[in-house]
Amino acid sequence: MTEQQNSFLPDDEFIRQLLSRRKPLALGHVTPDADAIGSALGFSTAMREQGIDAVCGLPASTIANKLDFMIRLGDATPRVDRWSRDDGFDAFVILDTAGAKRINVEPSIDLVDDAAIFNIDHHISNTNFGRHNWIDAGASSTCELVARLIEKLDWKISQNVASLLYAGIYGDTAGFSLPSTSPSTMETAAMLLRNGADVAFVGEQLCRSQVRSDFDLLRRVYDNTVITNDQRIAYSYLTHEDFLAAGARAEDIDDQVSIPLALKGVHMALLFTEGEKDVVRINLRGEGGVRVVELAQQFNGGGHAHAAGVRIKGKPIQDVIDGVVAAAHENLDSQIAAIGN
Numbered sequence: 001m002t003e004q005q006n007s008f009l010p011d012d013e014f015i016r017q018l019l020s021r022r023k024p025l026a027l028g029h030v031t032p033d034a035d036a037i038g039s040a041l042g043f044s045t046a047m048r049e050q051g052i053d054a055v056c057g058l059p060a061s062t063i064a065n066k067l068d069f070m071i072r073l074g075d076a077t078p079r080v081d082r083w084s085r086d087d088g089f090d091a092f093v094i095l096d097t098a099g100a101k102r103i104n105v106e107p108s109i110d111l112v113d114d115a116a117i118f119n120i121d122h123h124i125s126n127t128n129f130g131r132h133n134w135i136d137a138g139a140s141s142t143c144e145l146v147a148r149l150i151e152k153l154d155w156k157i158s159q160n161v162a163s164l165l166y167a168g169i170y171g172d173t174a175g176f177s178l179p180s181t182s183p184s185t186m187e188t189a190a191m192l193l194r195n196g197a198d199v200a201f202v203g204e205q206l207c208r209s210q211v212r213s214d215f216d217l218l219r220r221v222y223d224n225t226v227i228t229n230d231q232r233i234a235y236s237y238l239t240h241e242d243f244l245a246a247g248a249r250a251e252d253i254d255d256q257v258s259i260p261l262a263l264k265g266v267h268m269a270l271l272f273t274e275g276e277k278d279v280v281r282i283n284l285r286g287e288g289g290v291r292v293v294e295l296a297q298q299f300n301g302g303g304h305a306h307a308a309g310v311r312i313k314g315k316p317i318q319d320v321i322d323g324v325v326a327a328a329h330e331n332l333d334s335q336i337a338a339i340g341n
């Protein structure tokens, strides 16, 4: 995290350097969510509308079913699954990605140590890996940052760009319902609406368009939910067999942790998923001011204060559950002791 926690805009040098680039590649994080897709595809589309030859790196196979509509909104922008030096990119704009290792596209940008890397993000755990970093951990979403930047630059905001950025803000704030939602978030969303963001379409796509495999997966998340520690921790899990039975993929895990989190009285919710064989992903959420980023960091994960993630390879899912749930109990007990209730 930089000191610029409430900087609403990047500094002049960041903007000057960014505007001097003619062929940037915009990238997001692995297993991209609405904010990663919205910011990478929205910003690259906005750049193209300004005559900049921007390209978006976004492997099609990594997109969740329910976020396919965002790819269609950004269809006018060329997308690549990989990049190479021969492509002639003169900058990398990395969005919504806390560390260089989490970038969604191969090969690693470490290969180009002289590259102009622009890092735009709101994760508190961002490692400032760019040459130019604009990290605002007070922002609801990277899409909010991008929308502010485009507005400041006085660029045209097309209807599709407005919808992409709105979808990212909506996704990261769980429909404007998380503590990260600020007056600025609402103002930014209103600005996007004035530019044609399609609220009903985005809402339908994100909230009311489940394919059958996603629906069947949710059924299993409900069935597998366990409540512990005086009802204060709830977790659920999906084994690799659960994915196969539902016909779902690892990429289809998004905000299903909201199911154990939805229980009354739950302060901390965890979702363990084995979408890929022998890789367990954990989504962590805290409610009512409970933090989860330190718990995630204990297992080499990261994220935001109240929403974080972990990946653990090569361990049986039951061992991961046992270890992490035990650590979650200790962590929550110490947080409650510190608050004094």
Ligand SMILES: [Mn+2]
Pocket: 035, 036, 096, 122, 140, 141, 142, 172
């Ligand atoms: Mn985000």
